[in-house]
Amino acid sequence: MSEDSFTETTSTGWFSRIGGAIKGIFVGMIMVVIAFPVLFWNEGRAVKTRKDLNEGAKDFVQVSADTVDPANDGKLVHLSGAAETPVELADEALGIRTKALVLKRKVEMYQWKQSTDTKTKKKLGGSEEKTITYNYTKTWSEGRIDSSNFKKPAGHENPSLPVTSSSWTASPVTVGAFTLSKDLVSKLNDYQPLTVAETTELPEKIAEREVKLSGGQIYLAKDTANPVVGDVRISYQQVEPSVVSLISKQKGSSFEPFTGSKGTTINMIQTGEHSAEAMFERAQESNKMMSWILRLVGFVLMFMGFSLIFKPLSVVADVLPIAGTIVGVGTGIVAFLLAAPLSLATISIAWIFYRPLIGIPLLLAAAVGIFFLVKKVIAYKKAQA
Known part of the structure; x- marks a missing residue:
């Protein structure tokens, strides 16, 4: 550093x-x-x-994920089941493919970062002397830090990024006979690291930058062990197909947010099998x-x-x-x-x-x-x- x-x-x-x-x-x-x-x-x-959470805890309907009962349409329901998708998510730019509910690409650049240390001293007569030390450190940071806002940008310029962070969400995502709404899928945040395999067919270059693989991550750099300003590191995370539990309003074979009598929106989903009581208790704690x-x-x-x-x-x-x-x-x-x-x-x-x-x-x-x-x-x- x-x-x-x-x-x-x-x-x-x-x-x-x-x-x-x-x-x-x-x-x-x-x-x-x-x-x-x-x-x-x-x-x-x-x-x-x-x-509204107390009312929901009393009035929800426990349903099975195996079948859709039209009688529950418009009601607040709770169910658990395996969240799955028939599609494969892909980052076409880098050739990454995986069977996941959500795929996230994190792009970091080795770049300059400014930090400040301020000390203030009062002087006799009421004036004030302020000493600010601007520190410039090279570090890995997601996205691009705008070096034009630095106090001393000369010599600390950060180049533009050839690729940026992004994410992909599978559609459809099903739980038994039901299809999750995009809103519910977006709430899934149990991300797990996705290691890029050595056998992955990566492009040779991106924006005239050589592409390398090291430690399960992708680098746009000449030497991955000794980075220089402008080098890029790309890693991936994914939400894998798994059992989920949800509380939401049934709408046909899908779901939409339920609005309580006091105006509170109830639209919850968690990874794993959880009872409705546990989910409402967690919502009350939040x-x-x-x-x-x-x-x-x-x-x-x-x-x-x-x-x-x-x-x-x-x-x-x-x-x-x-x-x-x-x-x-x-x-x-x-x-x-x-x-x-x-x-x-x-x-x-x-x-x-x-x-x-x-x-x-x-x-x-x-x-x-x-x-x-x-x-x-x-x-x-x-x-x-």
Whole structure:
């Protein structure tokens, strides 16, 4: 792995920093405003999804993959069976053929990659010195990194790719008497490596580049052991025919997404034999995880927004760097103490709307948090008086 770097140092004056911080107030206000509907919407989404999954777990019909029963048309069904296809998938450009449900070609190029290391130092008087070190490393990376966006593109140019990543999906894919929809097939992600056999008839050249085979992968390179910028490495993955389990709406001898009474789409498929109960349980766990992720997103959005709103205070205090650091820590704490109860209050209000028995205690907890925050602020002002 080869690497080189260069360092750039810039200085920003105190007045420029104050101007930037004042502009940041408006960005922060927008972030805080956006955080409220994100948190509220997420709770509604979570409740509706949970209810639709619960309804689906009660109302689904267990069917056999061997025969299609017209009486189940339009109903949510669960079945397990062997997913198969009569067709052979092929990458015609390189002569790769396999009996698979999905075939994926991954193209990597040995190329320059830019990374940065930034260090900021506050100076007496409120100015700020920023030192950025740009590191350039040669590495294998999928696709082409646009070197024209590098800080120093000269000497780090990445050439164009003679071939790109791609994928192929078999059609039809059947499970017994049923044919899977394209949407369900696209959800299959149990990829296994496909080793290119030595007996594969590869083209001699692609875009005037010599084609070689090494370690089950295809190279467009002179020396596979010692790559140079522009060399290409191609590997394959496939989803093999296997037993699958699915929950979807039966439509004739195929399937389409089922929409619950609350608007949630149910259209699940997993590799292997799984009971409907296990699949619904997994979907509920995914729903819970997504709920917590979006709650964290909403809280972080609100916290960052308040941090930007209070940023001018620390910049003003940066005339004496240690004072600016202390004020920055203080405003960060205040931003957290505002974001936490306000996020909790928003979630609580959403739960009162969607789940009142849980939402009301949460709202009370948020109110207590805000009360103690206001009490602390009043006590601090009195101490300063």
